Amino acid sequence: MGPFPAHWIRSLRAHVLLGVSAVLVVLFGITIFALDLTFQRSTERALEELLDAQLLGLIALAEPDPVLGLTLPEDPADSRFNVADSGLYGALWDGTGARIWQSLSLLDRGVDPGPLPEPGERRFTDIVMPGLAPARGLLMGIAWEYADGKVGTFTFGAMVSLEPYTARQQSFRRNLIGWFAGISLAMLVVIAGLLGLVLRPVGRLERQVRAVEAGQRSQLSGRVPTELKGLAGNLNALIDTERRRQARYRNTLDDLAHSLKTPLAVMRTLLGDSGRTETAEDAELIQAVDRMEERVTYQLRRARASGATGLGMEPVKVAPVLDDLKLTLDKVYRDKAISAEVAASSNVVFLGDAGDFTEIAGNIIENAYKYGRARVRVRAWNEDGSLRLTVEDDGPGISPGEAEALIERGSRADESVPGQGIGLAVVREIADLYQGQLTVGESDLGGAKIDLDLRRASYDSERM
Amino acid sequence: MRVLVVEDDQVLNRSLSEQLERAGYAVDRAEDGREGLYYATEYPLDLAIVDLGLPTLSGVELIKGLRAEGKEYPVLVLTARDRWQDKVEALKFGADDYVVKPFHIEELLARVDALLRRAGGWAQSELVCGPIMLDTRSQEVRVEGEPLELTSFEYKLLEYLMLHAGEVLSKTQITEALYDQDFERDSNVIEVLIGRLRRKLDPDGRYKPIQTLRGRGYRVALARGNDAESASEETA
Numbered sequence: 001m002g003p004f005p006a007h008w009i010r011s012l013r014a015h016v017l018l019g020v021s022a023v024l025v026v027l028f029g030i031t032i033f034a035l036d037l038t039f040q041r042s043t044e045r046a047l048e049e050l051l052d053a054q055l056l057g058l059i060a061l062a063e064p065d066p067v068l069g070l071t072l073p074e075d076p077a078d079s080r081f082n083v084a085d086s087g088l089y090g091a092l093w094d095g096t097g098a099r100i101w102q103s104l105s106l107l108d109r110g111v112d113p114g115p116l117p118e119p120g121e122r123r124f125t126d127i128v129m130p131g132l133a134p135a136r137g138l139l140m141g142i143a144w145e146y147a148d149g150k151v152g153t154f155t156f157g158a159m160v161s162l163e164p165y166t167a168r169q170q171s172f173r174r175n176l177i178g179w180f181a182g183i184s185l186a187m188l189v190v191i192a193g194l195l196g197l198v199l200r201p202v203g204r205l206e207r208q209v210r211a212v213e214a215g216q217r218s219q220l221s222g223r224v225p226t227e228l229k230g231l232a233g234n235l236n237a238l239i240d241t242e243r244r245r246q247a248r249y250r251n252t253l254d255d256l257a258h259s260l261k262t263p264l265a266v267m268r269t270l271l272g273d274s275g276r277t278e279t280a281e282d283a284e285l286i287q288a289v290d291r292m293e294e295r296v297t298y299q300l301r302r303a304r305a306s307g308a309t310g311l312g313m314e315p316v317k318v319a320p321v322l323d324d325l326k327l328t329l330d331k332v333y334r335d336k337a338i339s340a341e342v343a344a345s346s347n348v349v350f351l352g353d354a355g356d357f358t359e360i361a362g363n364i365i366e367n368a369y370k371y372g373r374a375r376v377r378v379r380a381w382n383e384d385g386s387l388r389l390t391v392e393d394d395g396p397g398i399s400p401g402e403a404e405a406l407i408e409r410g411s412r413a414d415e416s417v418p419g420q421g422i423g424l425a426v427v428r429e430i431a432d433l434y435q436g437q438l439t440v441g442e443s444d445l446g447g448a449k450i451d452l453d454l455r456r457a458s459y460d461s462e463r464m
Numbered sequence: 465m466r467v468l469v470v471e472d473d474q475v476l477n478r479s480l481s482e483q484l485e486r487a488g489y490a491v492d493r494a495e496d497g498r499e500g501l502y503y504a505t506e507y508p509l510d511l512a513i514v515d516l517g518l519p520t521l522s523g524v525e526l527i528k529g530l531r532a533e534g535k536e537y538p539v540l541v542l543t544a545r546d547r548w549q550d551k552v553e554a555l556k557f558g559a560d561d562y563v564v565k566p567f568h569i570e571e572l573l574a575r576v577d578a579l580l581r582r583a584g585g586w587a588q589s590e591l592v593c594g595p596i597m598l599d600t601r602s603q604e605v606r607v608e609g610e611p612l613e614l615t616s617f618e619y620k621l622l623e624y625l626m627l628h629a630g631e632v633l634s635k636t637q638i639t640e641a642l643y644d645q646d647f648e649r650d651s652n653v654i655e656v657l658i659g660r661l662r663r664k665l666d667p668d669g670r671y672k673p674i675q676t677l678r679g680r681g682y683r684v685a686l687a688r689g690n691d692a693e694s695a696s697e698e699t700a
Contacts, residue, residue, distance in 0.1 A: 254545050258517050261544035262473045264566035269479040272569040293566050297546060304547070325548070328555040332562070334582060355549050362548030 013195050020191055021184075028180040032173075039172050043165050048124060051138035054078060055158040058090050059142065062156075068100040069152045070144060081105050085132065087161035095153035116155045117141040133163040201225050205232060212239060218314045250304060250355075257300045264293050298426070305356050305430040315349040316357050318380045318387065325358070325365050326378070333369045340369070344380035350387050350454070356430050363427045364391045364450050371395030375445050386455040387434075392443035403440035427452075465580055465624060466490045466641045468512040470500030470526065471542065472519055480513070483569050484576070488620045490643050497521025504530040508640045511580055513572075514559070515542040516550060524557055531558035538579035542567070577601065584627035585688075591626045592689025594671055598626050607665060614664065617642070621657050622665075625674060625684045634681040658682060 057077055065071035072092060075081070080088035081103040090103040091111050102111065109129055117123045119141040127137040137159035144152045201224060211217045219239065224232045267289050271282055322342045330340065350357045361378075368376040372393030380389045428438050435455040443449035467489045471477040474495065481491045492507055494500035497518040504512055504526065512530070516523035527539055541554045541562040551562050560579055563572050577600050581589060589601040595608045603619060605612045614622065624641050625633065635654050658674060665673050675683045 254517075254547075257546065258544040261546075261565040262476055265542075265544075266473065266476045266479060266566075268566045269476060269483060269569050272483075289566065297564075301546065321552075324552045324556060328552045331555050331560055335578060335587060337587075355547065358548040358552065362551070 016195055017188060017192060020188060024184045024187065028184060032176050032180060035176055036173055040169060043169060047136055047160060047165065051158050051160060055138050055140055055156055058156050058158060064146055069094055070154055072101045089159040091157040093155040113139055113157055119143040119153050127159050133161050135159045135161045201228055209235060253300055253304050260296050264289055301426045302429050305433060315351050316354045318348040318350050319344040319346050321358055322361060322378055322380060325362055329366060329369045338369055338372055338376055339374060340376040342378045348380050348382055352434055360427050360430050361389060368393035372447060377445060386453055389452040390449060392445050392449045393447040394445040395447035397442055398440050398448040465510045466508060468492045468503050468509050470494045470518060471515045472496060487573055488616055490641060497526050501526050501529045505533045505535060508637065509537050510641060511538050511576060513540045513542060516554060517544060524554055527554065527558045538583045540575055540579055580627060593626055593629050593684055594686030596665060596673060598623060612664060617657060618661050622661055629684040629688055632677055632681050632683045
């Protein structure tokens with residue numbers, strides 16, 4: 001397989017086409033050879049019959065001649081004998097080998113018949129005549145019995161040029177090869193077409209797998225040929241296993257969160273119990289609990305982010321998530337009476353894990369509610385394979401220095417608002433999984449503008 | 465104010481309940497979802513605190529259940545998972561606010577206070593009815609700007625009445641809101657407290673802040689302050 005490119009060696013289509021081509025070449029090669037041989041044989045037989053007839057015609061015209069022994073008329077019956085270079089030639093030799101007659105078609109050219117046959121002998125031979133195409137000849141030796149009882153030996157010769165026959169043979173061969181080449185080509189095209197038809201479900205399966213991987217569908221579906229049912233079933237099972245594995249992983253994390261945080265809450269409430277007098281140790285314990293909480297919260301949130309565009313994910317519709325978040329935050333920040341505006345058309349999607357997106361958007365939008373005075377604006381759209389989300393508020397805004405610190409891992413811009421630092425740092429960590437870019441700027445509402453560009457989170461532009 | 469705590473961790477449940485009681489609430493306790501739903505639908509509650517990760521019936525199911533029964537009191541969710549999807553789901557199905565574990569007890573009490581206030585149609589922590597101002601956050605009461613000293617029970621009673629200013633509250637309702645279930649219902653404690661409150665708020669009998677509607681209950685009939693109007697517009 002050396003001369004073929006590597007991907008050909010693994011291609012079913014290439015295998016089949018190469019195999020069929022080889023079979024066709026061998027099969028048609030043999031067929032062409034056999035037909036050519038048959039044609040050649042029949043041509044030769046026709047040639048011999050023609051020579052035979054012409055020779056007999058010449059013999060029939062022979063007359064005794066007192067000087068030469070035998071003579072032939074100037075114009076024998078077949079006119080081709082009299083036309084120069086017509087391709088049909090005749091000659092007569094006497095017993096000594098001297099030529100005593102030759103047809104006008106030979107003009108003045110000599111003919112070398114080779115050794116002459118014995119009387120009664122017929123011999124086909126290839127004859128070379130100078131200045132003429134190769135010819136086939138029939139020589140026949142005869143014993144002529146004169147009226148006076150004497151007997152003379154003569155040799156009659158008839159020759160026919162092979163040129164037209166060779167030409168016909170060649171054209172036959174060309175036609176033969178041409179037809180068979182055409183048929184082969186047509187067969188290859190038909191087979192390639194059939195292969196395309198046969199392999200189409202494989203291609204569809206492949207595209208579906210790619211779509212599943214890209215998070216555009218959650219299962220392989222559609223009609224699958226019997227031969228591929230097993231494969232499709234196994235793939236679906238694999239997808240399912242992966243999905244369940246991920247769910248189990250998250251449940252484990254959730255259990256861990258629950259089992260770590262409830263005791264922390266117990267410690268907090270016991271320490272913060274207003275019925276107790278607070279000692280210096282209490283303060284230290286409270287600090288320790290705060291630190292534990294911070295670490296646990298941060299690490300668990302980070303671990304839970306999957307960044308999955310992977311198996312079994314469906315595209316997340318962005319608008320309902322944003323609406324739900326607005327509803328939630330409107331309730332939680334009801335006292336602030338924030339007027340929030342959400343602009344996202346219904347076809348905006350996030351290719352990835354729904355939990356990841358809710359986490360990102362929830363943290364950013366909650367910050368806007370927290371710091372905004374009266375207005376919050378949320379916009380989301382798809383653009384060249386990325387999902388863009390901007391969240392603006394009319395709060396005090398974030399200075400460039402603060403912004404840098406805020407996006408840093410686990411840092412806190414405002415110690416008085418717990419969870420704030422963790423919020424944006426978690427957003428950054430999750431955004432990283434989707435090749436996201438987080439920018440902090442100024443909004444025309446007067447406050448901060450958070451701009452998030454999730455580059456791996458939408459369809460490629462040509463598929464949009 | 466009668467509060468239900470549904471939390472499966474016994475230590476947290478007990479400690480939380482004690483602190484709520486210390487803050488003046490009557491507290492009912494449940495340790496799993498089914499028990500919680502029973503209390504939530506059968507008891508005359510003013511607020512429920514529900515942990516999301518409960519045995520037998522999840523917190524979200526519990527909230528759905530009590531809302532389906534037509535209960536409209538505020539629900540505060542406790543969650544250890546701190547996941548936006550959980551918060552969104554809980555609030556979508558009827559919760560009003562959430563607190564993430566582990567929480568500071570002060571924060572939880574502030575949220576409870578705010579929820580009760582909002583449920584009464586008040587947008588701010590300062591409740592104003594006529595000349596009376598009650599700050600639920602600092603638990604301070606002023607009449608015509610002058611600070612007024614009240615006992616803890618008197619304060620709770622006034623807060624309850626003012627939160628529901630304009631509504632008629634039966635003696636049973638008031639009793640249940642201020643005391644645990646083992647209280648002796650036939651006693652005249654409420655009448656006595658109302659009498660004391662009237663004398664303290666209105667020694668000259670000028671405002672008549674608390675009306676008695678014979679056979680039906682009591683009502684604060686004074687006009688609510690400005691913020692109450694804006695709050696009722698908001699809820700409308």
